[in-house]
Amino acid sequence: MIRRIARKELIDMLRDGRFRLLGGLVLTVALLALAVGWRQYSEVQRQHAQAQAATRQQWLGQTAKNPHSAAHYGVYAFKPKSPLSLFDTGVDPYVGVATWLEAHRQDEFKYRPAQDRTAAERFGELTAAQTLLVLVPLFIVLVSFAAFTSEREQGTLRALVSLGVSPRRLALGKALGIAGALALVLVPAASLAVVGMMLTQANSDVLADIPRAAWLGGSYLLYFATFLAIAMGVSMRAASSRAALAILLSFWAVNSLVAVRAASDLAGTLHPVPSAVEFQRAMQAELSDQRELQARLDRRRKELLAQHGVESMSAVPVNFRGITLQEGENHGNEVFDRHYGRLFDTYSQQEAAARRIGVIAPLIPMRSLSMGLAGTDVAHHRDFVNAAESYRRQIQRVLNRDIEVNSRDGQNYEAGASLWAQVPEFIYSLPTARWVVSRHAADMTLLVGWLLVAVVFAFTGVRSLRVD
């Protein structure tokens, strides 16, 4: 019985010009967004990979010089693009693409791509994720708002119920039918997305992205099912088609538009970030406070003297300059960790607060989850920033150790290609899907919660279904 109802609903929909038009539009927009995203990803990834290789060559090709000069020459780190960014570009336009890894400094990433675009960028990029987050729910609303109300207005609902069709079966059948129609639109788009993903993977493994893609697909299915259930529930209860549409459109507008901005602003007020000047000033103040550093250096001096059983530093068989440099780095690193850590923690607090405030809109956890799985959220940026910073510290350790061990104070020491080659290449790989999912447990819980609420809403609507 349910299958029969579902088939009838599907056929109805396929014959409906509105569905064909809307579905065609959604599919076109999604495909266009995917194509553009694929092209942008390939282009940017190629540029960044080539730049990363070039900076490595520049490092290895340095002439003979003092290792600390090489530390100041440094290397550049270029932010890689996640393969799934073709689906959801996330915050990529708003984070810097490059940073300079040199001694004594942790710089922020500079050059946000959005600064090189017009103000129209702020309308949002037309990505496949945007289509799924905003357009598809509207599509669901527009094809299902009249599922019950039109039958009621035409008088066929009374006839159906009088035939002994249980309202619950009817609801399930209609839902399945609409879901089937949706699948007709979305499955081609999804398959093409997967194909696009596989095409972008020149030499790296596609398998790494499949878990993320699978989680993405599953989450969006939950999201669509939620909207479908809500639309059904409203359609069952509403007095007329017009009323159902008005209610559903209002919900859709608040969900897509209002909630996320309002939540973001409120969260920003609760957890403000310092201004750039204040951030730098506070960091500089702590960096300039070298009392603890001097104390530490004095201790090291005493240790060395005791260790080698000599009275003066000139008799110690290491270059204390190397130790000074490294201790200076350690002091700086503590300060950087504290300040940058606090800044990124503030971002996380803002996002958590926005999620709590935005419990009224399923788009908020869905968007957060989508960006996380696509690898284009702030957490992934933070992960790369930390990886680049670890690499920077590794460089300093290698170079300072060389100064300490292989040179003497006052000597005009120069090292060469053999030392540069001791610094390994900077290899970064994206975190695993498990890493993402564990961080987004709250988002997943909210999504599942929403689905449960929506299904309960639909089922209780069945019981109170008005026949006329």
Add this chain to the structure above:
Amino acid sequence: MLIRILRHEWRMLTRDSTLAIVTGVLAVALASGLANGMRWRTSQESAIDDALREERIRLQTAEAAMISNREQHARVPPFSDPANPDTAGRNMAARYAVMPPAPLGELAVGQSDLLPSVYKVTTESKHTVLATSDTENPTRLLTGRFDVAFVVMYLYPLLILALTYNVLSQEQEQGTLALVLSHPVGLGRVMAVKIGMRLALVAGFIVAFALATALAVGVPLGDAGAVQRFGLWVATVSLYGGFWFALAMMVASRGFGSAMNAMLLSALWLALTVVLPSASNLVATTMYPVPSRVEMVQAIREASDEANASGAALLGQYYQDHPEFAADQSGQTTTDFNLVKLAVDEQIEASVRPVAERYDVQLASQQRLMDRLRFLSPAMLIQGVLNDISGSGVSRHRHFVEQVAAYHEAWRSHFFPLIARKATVATYTALPSFAYVEEPLRDVVQRTAASLLVLLGAAAALATVGFATLRRFTVVGR
């Protein structure tokens, strides 16, 4: 007759809860938007205060240190000597170029959260000075702000459509339209009154509410140009509302049912405020893509390598890379080093300039295309206008950056002769300072005039088509 229709319409509107809901939602939204906008303005102003305070303290400290060094004849390493013009110009004496928020800046955050309004000017190269970064959460930049501009651009049309989607179809579905038109009054006039009254009520409400709230919370309307800008804002809100009312009327005049009207209008709203702007942005960035800045980073790096290689021929590579290890600290070696660094920096900039210009040219092409495409969507037109009125658009920022670049030149012209002459910095109190010169209001009006005129034209055209269709409207026999 007209009075009778007006009174009748007023009675119907006030009985229906829709108007009350719409104005209620608008009130809440505008209040939140204004609150957010004011908070943003406050944070901008306090960021500027942070900068100027940091500068004042730093300069005072440096001046005091310089005087005490002189008196005590202290030997200070060059890189921490406030009297060293290279150290001063690059570091210790650095001053900020700031752009304060414009009058009515609280009405639109625009691009001001993405484009910096505080630059630290030093003797470093121009691309270094301009590549400043900010601490704003990237997710918040992506989401956008709930400010008054957002309410006007997105919610205002939605609420207009909620008020007008059934303005004709409801009467028809209830069967009262035939009764109304049995009076000696044309459908055109009836619709004009219905739509006109709604337009007056909604637009008037927004303007009155904005004015009242602004006065109540002390938005400085007395500032230079504030009243004119508010006048422009009122015109913008009215014309934008007029467009959407005209669009709703045109759709209503075709005589579909209420549900169909709602679907059509919501689809049109989505297309005009969400899809078309994003699609236009896509077209512009695909046709004139600004390449990733990594290219510029590489160019700078390569130019530095080349320039440094030749510069190092003059001094040992070791001293150039690490001046604090310069054995001879009498000042002679290091100021030679400063001279070399000057020459090297100039060469780097000359090599990098064509690369940097390519970015500017490409972005300008993108902007020109967007300037043509924006006429496709009223939301795009309005975004530019609202940003310009509040001073948070790209044009004002470009105007600011030009002044910053000029100040940067002046800064270097102050310090480079000192470095070349191997002189010392005399005082920290007579350094070149930056004062932002606001763009003339005339420019703002000129920029916004085209958009507003097109909006007016579009609204008029839609209204004309709507009225023409209404003349052939059949009430019975549908």
